[in-house]
Amino acid sequence: MEEKKPVKKDQEIVYYQEDEIDLYELWLILKKRWKVVVSTTLIFVITAIVYIFIAKPVYTSSFFVKIPGRYLKTGNSFSRINLISVEETSRIISDLSATIKDKKLLKLPEDKIRNIVNITPSKIKGNQELIEIEIETYKPSIILDISKSLISYLNSNPYVKRKIETERAKLQIFIKESKNKLHEMEKTKELIYKNLKNGKIQNLGFNPLDLDxxxxxxxxxxxxxxxxxxxxxxxxxxxxxxxxxxxxxxxKKLILAVSVVSGLFLGVFLAFFLEWIKNASRRHKEKQL
Known part of the structure; x- marks a missing residue:
């Protein structure tokens, strides 16, 4: 940047400094240092190509899991409530993604466990009944085995088992009580109709059809x-x-694109930086003289 001479205004000295960058000068620097830009970009691209060739391919698939729930009757309709929340389910699954030791809880053979890259649960917007699970693995052939083992792992979780058994026990109690009530009502109905037939009861005070x-x-x-x-x-x-x-x-395409952009950016930066160091060194020598 070039600094203009001071201009007096109302007995005050005001300094004006050029804010514009000389684009042609920048172009000359890049033209001079083009080898730095090109070599830096090539290093990035070659590194990306090497990574693409040595990186193991990862296969991704997802599936949907239905969360255990119970139904509450409201009037003539039923509303569903999850026994285990989506957040609780996600936490149980996320525990498997930490280490290979944790993945052994899936009870799969060692070779299949080592080919699991990641297991990721995610919520489905507007749906509390299902949860989406993404599987990343080096071998696509084991995806079905992983999904089945994951379901077994979830259902064997002590917290999940306790929730389901508690709900099952409640339903069994309700059924038993309802059957006892039904039995008593049928006995009452039989007794009332018998007494009505024999003339022992003249006025019930209610319609016997209500019992039906x-x-x-x-x-x-x-x-x-x-x-x-x-x-x-x-x-x-x-x-x-x-x-x-x-x-x-x-x-591959994304990695190559990022490598080219990153290489060019760093190459241009290095070109300007080297030119700045050269100019700074020259100015330092001139001052010493």
Missing amino acids: TKILNIKKDIAELEIRLKNLKGFEISVDPAIPEKPSKPK
Whole structure:
């Protein structure tokens, strides 16, 4: 930058400094130091190519898992509540991604465990019933084995087992109580109709047909409870993982593009830096003279 001479204004000296960069001068520096720019870029590109050739290909696939839940009746409709939250499920799965020792909890052969790169759970926007799980592995053929072992691992978790067993016990109690109530209602109905037939009861004070309605409602409740008990399961695969034909990593085009841009950026920086050092050294020698 060139500094202009001071200009007097109202007895004050004001200094004006050029803020514009001489583009032609920068071009001359780059033209002079073009070997630095080109060699730096080539080093980056060659390094990227070597990495692409030596890096093991990683195959990625994802599948959806249904989280265990229970149903609450509200009027004539049912609302579903997860027994295990999406966050809790994610934490259980994330524990597997730390070390190979943790991955052994999947109870897979050693060679398959060592080919697992990562297991990543993620939420599905607007859906609390399912969770998406992404598998990264060096061998696509073991993806199905990993997904099945993961489901077994989730269902064998003590916290998960306790939650499911507690819900199962509750449903069994409700069914038993409802069946006892149904039995008592049927006995009452039988006794009332018998007494009415024999003339022992003249006025009940209620419509005997109401008993039939109550009995039908209890039977309906029992049927619904038994369906809920039957459908009470652990984690299940909702959508199986697909076997990828091509690796997802390394991303060759992206790596090459980044290497070229990075190499050019650093090369230009080095060119200007070397020129600055040369000029600074020359100015230092001139001052000494």
